[in-house]
Amino acid sequence: xxxxxxxxxxxxxxxxxxxxxxxxxxxxxxxxxxxxxxxxxxxxxxxxxxxxxxxxxxxxxxxxxxxxxxxxxxxxxxxxxxxxxxxxxxxxxxxxxxxxxxxxxxxxxxxxxxxxxxxxxxxxxxxxx
DNA sequence: CGCCTGACGAAAC
DNA sequence: GGTTTCGCCAGGC
Numbered sequence: 001x002x003x004x005x006x007x008x009x010x011x012x013x014x015x016x017x018x019x020x021x022x023x024x025x026x027x028x029x030x031x032x033x034x035x036x037x038x039x040x041x042x043x044x045x046x047x048x049x050x051x052x053x054x055x056x057x058x059x060x061x062x063x064x065x066x067x068x069x070x071x072x073x074x075x076x077x078x079x080x081x082x083x084x085x086x087x088x089x090x091x092x093x094x095x096x097x098x099x100x101x102x103x104x105x106x107x108x109x110x111x112x113x114x115x116x117x118x119x120x121x122x123x124x125x126x127x128x129x
Numbered sequence: 130c131g132c133c134t135g136a137c138g139a140a141a142c
Numbered sequence: 143g144g145t146t147t148c149g150c151c152a153g154g155c
Contacts, residue, residue, distance in 0.1 A: 043136070053150095
């Protein structure tokens, strides 16, 4: 029997209104803007704070528009859950993300954030969600 | 109109 | 324990 069914944890429904259009993106940007300087968070953490922890990909997708919203969203402070700069390839110069992070005092080693766990900023915890 | 891809995550194998 | 697959939603082709 082909193990092709993964439904581990059930995700909670989105807004009762069913409105999950660009509003979701706005929320992502809002949370991302709350990231303090010198700190980092993960896509999944943001998604979780919005109530859609399974939609971590959407957070990343939302970041695609991070550069076209104002004020600019510090997308460079958002990395995946292991602290890897998965999104560096999406910056103008791929090294920009790392550069910005280092500028804030964050050490990067091989596309990975050092002391990620220590620098991790959990929106759910910090924002009190 | 349908299939594939994508800056993730987590379980299944 | 590394690899694979699924789910999420949206957009591109």
